[in-house]
Amino acid sequence: MTSLFCSLKKNLNKFIRPFSTAQQPLTNTDMSAASCLQSEDQFLCSICLDVFTDPVSIPCGHNFCKNCITQHWDVGDQYWCPMCKEVFTTRGELHVNTLISKMVSQFRHEAEQKRSSSSEQQVVKPGEVPCDICTGTKLKALKSCLVCLVSFCETHLEPHLTASGLKRHQLMDPVKNLEDRMCRKHDKPLELFCKTDHTCVCMLCSVLDHKTHEFVPLKEEYEGKKAELDKTEAEIQQMIQKRRMKIQEIKRSVRISKEGADRETAEGVQVFTALKESVERGLNQLIQEIEDKHKTTEKQAENFIKELEQEISELRKRSSEVEQLSRSEDHLHLLQSFQSLEAAPPTKNWTHVRVHPSSYEGTVVRAVAQLEEMLSYGITKLFQAELNRVQQSEVDVTLDPDTANPELILSDDGKQAHHSDVKTNLPDNPQRFSKSVSVLGKQSFSSGRFYYEVQVKGKTGWTLGVVRESINRKENIPLSPDDGYWTICLRNGKEYKTFAGKDVFLNLKWRPEKVAVFVDYEEGLVSFYDVDAANVMHCFTDCSFTEKLYPYFGPCPNDGGKNSAPLIITRVK
Template sequence: RNKCSNPQTEPRTRPPGRFLEDFGLISFLCSICLDVFTDPVSTPCGHNFCKDCITEHWDTNNSCQCPLCNKIFYTRPELDINTFISQQVVKPGEVPCDVCTGTKLKALKSCLDCLMSYCEIHLEPHLTVSGLKRHQLIDPVENLEGRICMKHDKPLELFCKSDQTCVCMFCSVLDHKTHDVVPLKEEYEGKKAELEKTEAEIQQMILKRRLKIQEIKHSVKISQKDADREKVEGVQVFTALKESVERGLNKFLKEIEDKQKTTEKQAEYFIQDLEQEISELMERSSEVEQLSHSEDHLHLLQSFSSLKAAPPTKNWTEVRVRPPSYEGTVVRAVAQLEETLSKEMKKLFEAELKRVQQFAVDVTLDPDTANPYLILSEDGKQGHSSDVKKKLPEHRKRFSPCFCVLGKQSFSSGRFYCEVQVKGKTEWDVGVVRESIKRKGNITITPKYGFWAIWLRNGNEYCAREEPSVDLFLKSRPEKVGVFVDYEEGLVSFYDVDTAALIYSFTGCCFNQKLHPYFCPSDNDDDENSAPLIICPVKQTV
C-alpha cells in the first residue's frame, strides 16, 4: 500500500480493529494513509498528518487545502514537527509495540498473559475489556518469553534461594517444595539493597581514584616547580662557573703574555745596545783600516795614540736573555678555579641541605629494639652503651649481640629527614633499614641485607657500607649527621650538617618494605666511646 496516495483519487478502507475509533484513539493515525504517523507534522489549522502524505496530497492538488477541515492556504504553509506524536514513536533502546505495523510506537505496558507489549493505542482493550482486565501488566520489557516458566507456562513470580533461580508457583510446590522460596519482590528488595551498597562502594572507589588523580596531578605540579627551580639554580651555578673559567683563562693568558712582553722588551734593549756598539766598532774599524794604509810615518804615530786611548767595548759574555718560567702558572690558575668551584659547590650543598631539612620528621628510639647494653633516655632521643647488661624481656625485634637500636617511626612512601649528633664518638653507625632485617647473631650491614648506612671506626675511618665498601675521605669530622630518604626515588643521602657537605648517597635503591631509622652507638670501649648518639631537633642551617 502506498501511504502517500491521493485519498480523493483512491478509495480508503479502514484497517482491522475499528475499536480504535470507538475508544477515541484515532489521534495517532494519519487521516490520509490511515496508519500510525510517520514523521508527524502539524498544519497551521492544527491537524496532523504524515509529512510525506500531506506533502504529496498538496503536490497532486491545485490548492493547499486541509484534508480534514478543508481550510484553504493560499501560499503553502510551513509544516511544524509534532513533537508530542514524535515522542510516541519507538527509539533505540525502547521497547516497541508488538501490534503496530509500519512505524511502531513505544510500548506503554507488557502483558505476561499475552506475552506481548502494547503502545497506548493498542493497550486500551486491556484497560476496558473485562476479560483482558485480569491480565498481568508490567512496565514494558523485551524478551517476555524469558519471564514465563518453560515447564509450566506460568509467570516467574517467585525466587528459589536454594538454587538461586526464578520459579513459578507450580515450581515452588513441585520441584522446589523443600527449598527456601520467596516472592520476587522480596528478593528484589534484598538484591537492590546489595546493589545500592555495591554502588556506594563503587562511587567511593571512584572518588578515591579521582582524589588520587588530583594527588598525582599535584605531584606533577610540585615536580615541575622543583624542576624549574633546579634549572634556575643550575643555570646560575654553571653561568658563574663559566664566567669564573673565562676570568681564570683571561688572567692566565694575560700573565703569560705579560711575561713574554717583558722578555721581548729586555731583548730589545740589549739588541739596541749591541747595535749601537756595532756601529761604533765599525766606525773605529774604518779608521784603523785607513790608518794602517797610511805611509805618513808621523801621521800614523800621532793617530795611533788616539786610537789606543778609545774606550773599551762592553763585555757581553755573561749577558743573556732568559725565557721566563711558566712553571706553576696553569696549576695556580686551576687552583684558583677549584677554589671558586668549591665556593659554588658549598652554596649548592647549603641550598640542598636546606631543601631536605623541610622533610624533617620526629624520630624517637624504640626500646623494644634496643640491645640490652644500650641505655636510652626517657624521651627516646639519646642512646649510649654501658658495661652492664640490663635484664630485659626477650623480643623478636631486639638486637643481640649488636649494639643497635631502631627508630619507632616507619616510612613506606614519600621523603623524610632526621639529624643525629655523633660528636665525641670514635665509632658509630647511622642509616635506615628494612623492617624485616636480621637482628640476632652476626649481621651484615649492606643494602643486600636491608641496611643503607655509613659508619665510623677507629676515630677517623669513615665508610659507606656498599658492596664492596666505599672508604670516605672527609675534610672534617662530622659532629652532626643528617639522613635523608626519598622512598620513591630510591635515594638515601648523608650530610655533614655543620659544613652543609654531602657525605655520601646510596642511589637506585629498591624499597619494598617499611623503612626505620637505624642507629648504632657501638660498645663503650673503656669509656673512649661513651658519648651518646643524640637525635637532634632540625634547625635550618642556612
C-alpha cells in the same frame, strides 16, 4: 467464552480497551457528532477488542465484527449477546452495518492522521522497542504488558490505564522478545524464582517439576538482587573513586617530581654555568700571565737589540774613517789626520749580557691549584645549599626505651644513649635488641621525607641510619639493606664504612663530629651528611621501602672508656 477470548487475544497479538457501552442505531445527526470523536471507545468490538472489521448489528442493538460474532455463535448451543447476555431464538442473517462501517473507516483515517502528526521523537528508532499494535509507521513503545505479551505506544496503552480489567495487568518498561518471559514448557508467564535451581519458573513448574523446591515471587527475588546490585554498584563506585583519587595522587607526584626536576635543573645550570665561567676566567688569567711574561722577555730583548744596533752604527762610521785614512800614501797627511781621528765611542761589554727566556714551569699547576681551591669553595657552598634544603625536613626524634639493649643508658629526655658495662634487668619484649648494642627512635615513617642530626664527637665507634620495622632484634646479623638496615658506621676510631653485601669503606677528608641522616621514602633515598663540613658522606639510592622505617642508633661498646661518649640527637642550628 473464556477460551475463545484467550484464543483471539493470542492470535491477534493485540489488545485495545474493551467496548463498554451499547451501540444504538445512529441518526444522521448522531453520525455527524460521532465523526468528531477522538476516542476509540465507540468503535471497538467487545470480542476481539480491536476496531470493528465488517461491523454487524444483532437484534439487541449491540455491534460486533461479523467474523467475531459468527465464531462466538458457532461454538455455543445458544444464540446470545456477549454484552447484555440476551438469548435469541433464531440466529438470523447478519448484514454489515454500512453506517458504522463508514464511521470506522473515517475513524481509522483520523487516527492515522493523528499518529502521523504526533511528535517525531515518538517514532521508533534503531535499538528501541516498537509498538506491536501500530500499523504502517511504528511508534515507540512506552510499556510492555507481561500478561498480554504486547508492547504499547502511548495511544494503544490507554486501555491498560483506564479499563478496570486491564489495570490489573503487570506493566513494565518496554522490552523486546516478550515470548522469552513465558515458560517454554507450559506456555505460562514466568512469575516465580526457584531458589534451589536459581532459575525463573511458572506456576505449573512450581507444582510439577520443582514441587519440592523453595520459591519466592519474582518481585521479592528482584528486590533482593537489586539490593545486592545497589551494594555492588556502591562498592564499584567507591573503588572507582579510590582509583580516581590514586590517579590524582600519581599526577600530583608527577607534578611535584616535575617541579623538583625543574628546580634541580635550574640550580644545576646555575652552578655549572658559574663553574664554567670560573674555569674560563682561570684559563684567561693563565693565558694572560704567560703572555705578560713573554712580553717582558720580548721587551728586554728589543732594548738590547736596539742598543747593539746603535753601537754597530757608530762602529761602522769609525771603521769607514779608519779605512779611508789607512789607504792614504801621504805620510804627513796620515800622521796629522791620525791625531785628529775621533776617539772610539764607548761600548758595552756584551760578553755576559743574556736574555733569559721566561720560566713558565708551575704556571699551569698554580692556576689549576687556584681553580681547584675556587671549585672546592663552590662545591662546599653547593653542598651547604643542599644540606640547608634537606634540613627543612627535620623531625623531632626521641629514643624508644622499649627497644634499647639492656646495656644501654638513655637520658631522661630521650636524646642521648651510651653503653654501660652493667646490664639492666629489663623485660625481654619483642621490640628490644637482645645482642646488638642498639636502640630505635620512637617515631616511624612510611612516607615523605625526614631528617635528623646526631652528635658523634669523641667516639671511636658508632652506627647510624634507618631500619625497617621487621628487622631481627634478637640476633647479631649483617647491617645490610637486604636485612633491612641502611646505615654507616665508624670502627676503630678511623674506619668509616657501610654495608652492601660487603664492607664499603668511605674516604673522608675530615673526621665528622655531627652526622645527619636524610630519607626520602618515595624516592628510595637514604643520605648521610657531615654537618660541619656540609659534605655528603654516603648515599643509598634506588631503595625499595615497603614497611615503616625507624631511626637507628648504635653507640657501640664503650671499649674500656675509650668510647664512653654518648650519641646525642641534636636540633638543626
